[in-house]
Amino acid sequence: MDQHVLRNTVHELWAGTALDSLSGFVAIPALSPAFDPVWSANGQLHAAVEHVRGWLTARGLHGASTEVIQLPGRTPLLVLDVPAQDASNEETVVVYGHLDKQPAAGEWSPGLGPWTPVVRDGRLYGRGAGDDGYAAYAGAGALAALQAAGGRHARTVVLLETCEESGSPDLPHYLELLADRLGAVGLVVCLDTAGGDYERLWLATSLRGIAFLDLTVRVLESGVHSGHGSGIVPGSFRVIRQLLDRIEDPHAGEIALPELNVDVPPERLAEIRAAVAGGYRAPELPLAEGVRPLSEDAVELILNNTWRPTLTVTGADGLPPISDAGNVLRPLTGLKLSFRLPPTTDAAVALRSIERALTGGVPFGAHVQIDRAEAADGWNAPPTAPWLESTLDKVSADVFDRDWQAIGLGGSIPFLGMFARAYPRAQFVVTGPRGPGNNAHVPDEWLHLDQTARVTEAVARILHAHATA
CATH class of the missing domain: 3.40.630.10 (Zn peptidases)
Structure with missing residues (x-):
């Protein structure tokens, strides 16, 4: 040639x-x-x-x-x-x-x-x-x-x-x-x-793989004055927050469900360390002034972004704009949940685990609905x-x-x-x-x-x- x-x-x-x-x-x-x-x-x-x-x-x-x-x-x-x-x-x-x-x-x-x-x-x-x-x-x-x-x-x-x-x-x-x-x-x-x-x-x-779903928690058939209902009926946001805490540690940010976690293969860890040694870093992001990344360790950040599961809330229903929000105990809160999964996680198994965590033993008997749940390896x-x-x-x-x-x-x-x-x-x-x-x-x-x-x-x-x- x-x-x-x-x-x-x-x-x-x-x-x-x-x-x-x-x-x-x-x-x-x-x-x-x-x-x-x-x-x-x-x-x-x-x-x-x-x-x-x-x-x-x-x-x-x-x-x-x-x-x-x-x-x-x-x-x-x-x-x-x-x-x-x-x-x-x-x-x-x-x-x-x-x-x-x-x-x-x-x-x-x-x-x-x-x-x-x-x-x-x-x-x-x-x-x-x-x-x-x-x-x-x-x-x-x-x-x-x-x-x-x-x-x-x-x-x-x-x-x-x-x-x-x-x-x-x-x-x-x-x-x-x-x-x-x-x-x-x-x-x-x-x-x-x-x-x-x-x-x-x-x-x-x-x-990484992916799993996503729409989660809705309902506590009322219709909204009521917060002065009449608060302290009597749990807020839908309170319930949904408790459900999410079953999945993600709110302090460490770690996903608690074992079905979503894997051991990082040694060869992939070696690749990450070699890349960092050569000057590679996680993508630069437009952080707001004063905001710190989750770690100062470049290897840890790359592992977080490539081999560890994460949860992101990407959308919401039931929450009016701040300028329109009155003193109302809202009937429901809905969130779009997006999970990034480690490359070798079985996405279907992970999704079933997430659904179980969100629907079993719901606090106060609140109604939980899951829609548009999908997953890909x-x-x-x-x-x-x-x-x-x-x-x-x-x-x-x-x-x-x-x-x-x-x-x-x-x-x-x-x-x-x-x-x-x-x-x-x-x-x-x-x-x-x-x-x-x-x-x-x-x-x-x-x-x-x-x-x-x-x-x-x-x-x-x-x-x-x-x-x-």
């Missing part, structure tokens, strides 16, 4: 047609179904799929085919299927990305907008640029560069779903549909995560094969001139658990060009173009190494 041609081809793509087409993709408001209930009638997801399909087809990859698959009542899946090129490895490689987007989410900075692509200071701004439109171009671009440089690759299938931002509910149905067609999958490259800087190759090795990467370990070392030295870094992430991405169940013998490369400050899901989302080119080149080299592994 001519590595000079490989690098030049990647950089030419990202300076030319890939950037142009990705900019066109940004302009399409292809909201995920969770944010657009009439997505099918609006046609924006289909428009995004057809836009990207056009670019993929134009690459002219040897023997490649593109196909849009859509099961009844489900979002479309775009598939690029590229036959093996001089490979001795008969496994299939799956490269993953998604084409659905988050909504605008507030006001963007002057001159920027969610559906207005802007290139500024080496960044492409716009919704979907970094999460996750680039993945289609990086995956196909890596293959195009390999073929131009005389490189090798096994059969590679790029899967681009359109409901990831809604939790990927349709993806398992497509993985089942494609199981026989894909055959033995030996490598999964997921292009939808972030790292700690824009200087090295970052691999995600774990993601996290993901923990399998041990890294020797061929991949050595390849990552060489790729990092050649492309980034720095060691690669592995780290767990605090978010929940259900599709990784789906892939792990579908392809239990596969190696995983979970990476991406996003990093600090890139603003995925919030205003001013942007994509670091130089890092994207480096990640694309790294993926190409990994595919080349896999072809003879």
Whole structure:
């Protein structure tokens, strides 16, 4: 393989047609179904799929085919299927990305907008640029560069779903549909995560699971004057607070339910310590003046964010705005509870444990109702094969001139658990060009173009190494 041609081809793509087409993709408001209930009638997801399909087809990859698959009542899946090129490895490689987007989410900075692509200071701004439109171009671009440089690759299938931002509910149905067609999958490259800087190759090795539910506690059929009722009827907030204290220690912040806790694997703890020794820290957050983080120990903060369960109240019902609140003993309090679960926790078991804790022996016989309870498992990467370990070392030295870094992430991405169940013998490369400050899901989302080119080149080299592994 001519590595000079490989690098030049990647950089030419990202300076030319890939950037142009990705900019066109940004302009399409292809909201995920969770944010657009009439997505099918609006046609924006289909428009995004057809836009990207056009670019993929134009690459002219040897023997490649593109196909849009859509099961009844489900979002479309775009598939690029590229036959093996001089490979001795008969496994299939799956490269993953998604084409659905988050909504605008507030006001963007002057001159920027969610559906207005802007290139500024080496960044492409716009919704979907970094999460996750680039993945289609990086995956196909890596293959195009390999073929131009005389490189090798096994059969590679790029899967681009359109409901990831809604939790990927349709993806398992497509993985089942494609199981026989894909055959033995030996490598999964997921292009939808972030790292700690824009200087090295970052691999995600774990993601937390999630459980969430709506909890409502009712003590009255209707509100009453607080002067008449307080001291006679327990406040619904008092009851709900007692229920939550069964789950979370209000002082230490630790989750008390054993079903939600796990032992941190030694290799993950070693990764965290190595990352901290190399300067990695938990994400910087906009703390209010005087507020301290939960620990001054960087390792503890990362463990809290990646391998320990947490509870967050993300919404409330039954509480009027302060300006409208009168002297009323309210009939009910409702809270939206979001639990982040350790990567290896059984999410279904954890959810049942939470429900038992909230509904058994309720103080004062208050009425408890649980709605919209759901859970999804996290993901923990399998041990890294020797061929991949050595390849990552060489790729990092050649492309980034720095060691690669592995780290767990605090978010929940259900599709990784789906892939792990579908392809239990596969190696995983979970990476991406996003990093600090890139603003995925919030205003001013942007994509670091130089890092994207480096990640694309790294993926190409990994595919080349896999072809003879």
